Amino acid sequence: MKEKMRNISLITVGVSFFLIIFLGSCTQQKRPSGVESVKNETKYTCPMHPQILEDHPGACPICGMALVKKSGQSSEGAGISLNTVLEPVGSSVIASIGIIQPEQKQSLVEIQGEGYLDFDTRTFNNIAARFSGRIEKLYIKYAFQEIHKGERIFDIYSPEMLTAQQDLLYVVRNSSGETGLINAAKQKLLLLGMTSSQMNQVLKTGKTFYSLPVFSLYNGHVHDMLHSQMGGVINSKPESSVVNNTPLAIREGMYVEKGQNIFNVVDPHHLWAIIKVDPSSVSSLKLNQKVEITLPDLPDKKLVGKVNFIEPILQDGDKRTSIRVYIDNMEHDLKVNSIVHAAIQAGRTSGLWVPKSAVLDLGRSKIVWLKKGSRFKVQQVSAGIQNGDLVNIIEGVAKTDSLALDAHYLMDSEGFIKIENNEKYN
Template sequence: MHPQVLEHHPGDCPICGMRLIKKNAEAASINNIELESLLKPANEFVVTSLPVTTAQEKNITVPVKVYGTVEYDTRAAGSISARVSGRIEKLYLRYRYQEVTDGQKIMDIYSPELVTAQQNLLFLLKSDADNISFINAAKQRLLLLGMSENELNKVMQTGKPLYSVSVYSNYSGHVHDAGMSNGDASNDMNSSSAVTQALSLKEGMYIQKGQTLFMIMNHHQAWAALQIFTSDQSLVKKGDAVHIIPETDTAAAIDGRIDFIEPFFRGNSKTLTARVYFHNMAMLPIGSHVTANIYAGNTQGLWLPASAVLSLGSNEVAFLKKDGGFVAHKITTGIRSNDNVQIVSGLNATDTVAVNAQYLIDSESFIKTASK
């Protein structure tokens, strides 16, 4: 019998004519299977005339593509606080995100403390008009308590105290309830019901001295909060140039630099947030989305065209030219930038590989990698 003869069915040997004997093999488990053991093709060597290339040692500018949102710049936020205790007689601000300008009247309040201070000034003017220092001190106290110059002059001219004193804004921007964070503002801007929601302060309510009444966010000062994925976090640093394209107005592109990288993860996110401060003269909506390219400087190393690298899941290979054919060779890659892949290990500048690794795949077999 000729042992090299194997058939899938009973029969006779085609060489000597003897009856073929059934071959029995016991099943056995295989442990510690390696990638090289599993990836076995029909042939370990591919003969072809595909174009080849070599890994190039060069310095490449690596643009990192990221996404983000427009947020208020909290450095430009201002708070309006109560200088005296009292009751709100008239409120001129009605809902969140209402626009307000510097010097605009926002409420009228009645304050016993202000009334008493006015009466003290009027008493000095009537009984001790020559005591200039006391009179000036009384006037200064009223100004510090929030009374305007016009209201003070009116009190002195009429000789009667004002029971309702106006409060004015010292900032321009959008009105927020006291205690609202930047994240709350961005989330609420996406909800029409939240935008038109009434403020927590109402007419007739009492306020306390030092109480923060409103936050005014300057909509002309904003930052782009860019989300940097884990794989790119080691590349991005403060000062890197950024080109930002807003989705709401692609013509209003913004060029800037990374001004600050937050040293924590927001919420349950696994991305770092980088801020780019800018003047929002185009009035981009707060909470709108942007796309940006961060130019994270040059990276020196060995680079291959992306088409020459084939991903096998947890491993990557390139087809190394050897003895007139190609062998699948395991490599370790690093940064991917456009059509270039950084080679960390597995190849050197003298190795020749196939330009397009996809053409060398046998769809009916695996690939066996060769170690160098």
């Protein structure tokens, strides 16, 4: 009986040992598939857009940043050390963004500018009152009316002029032999604005002019002083509110004082194009450079001129330099205060050129983001002229450097940028 029990115990132990080995073998065979399953379940997401989930590494379809494992572990082959991640974000940035290299070349520089058309002040002619009096009859009925030399513009009654005519007639009648007195009386009338033909008519008829006709000495368009101040004769700008139907400031029955400006006569055949040039391009600006001007109002018309004058001062509140281009308007199709676009041919400039988007203007300085290994580091540069979408870099980077294509993308709007001279810019 004991022998039988011993045999049963041995059989039980053997079966148990066999089951342990068998189950262990099965477990080892199934374990790799479990690991592989876990590996296949690894997801990649965007740090900025967690709603993006991919089963493979790549770039975020929204912002372009490199996807990372959702588990938070570092991506394989990223090459980013802990020290790199812990560097201050004010001077270096880790990002996945397009890079460019400065291009060394000689470029044809074309300075772009915008401006407006204005009257050529060299053609301004004032009609002023030579004596005090009252406007009896006005022949100019509206602003910008065209007149010609010798055309009658108004009749004026003046006690001073009437007295001078009477003095001449008195001397002629009572002292015909006093040539000196007669010539002095004639000269006084001529200086007051009476024409020789009018004076001869007074001597011939023996009658004075109660109201004296005044004639224009110039050709052009008439502007009275009200419209001159409102609409582009003295301080014209595109934003000026010119009201063409505003009545003339001078009316019949009004009194004028000696020396008072009554009308401006402006020649409409000659205009100026006032072009505003950015400060960064002023160094390349020279007299007599070719200028091509286009007008949005006249898309089929192109004007060609040259830089005739560079204004030596800046307008209040405007840091741009103004230049003048003289334009002929013989066809009368150009209107004062029209907006114009100008392209100024400034010759060729050699140097390093980068896209405008790669340079960030901080006000007192300009910076680029220089690629250093796996990160971008801020670098201060000295920028020259701008030619279209390119900027000339004078100092700060080399031809072999790699720069971030979009400098604004790497700037934290709530932080600051720290450059080498330890200055901080918000």
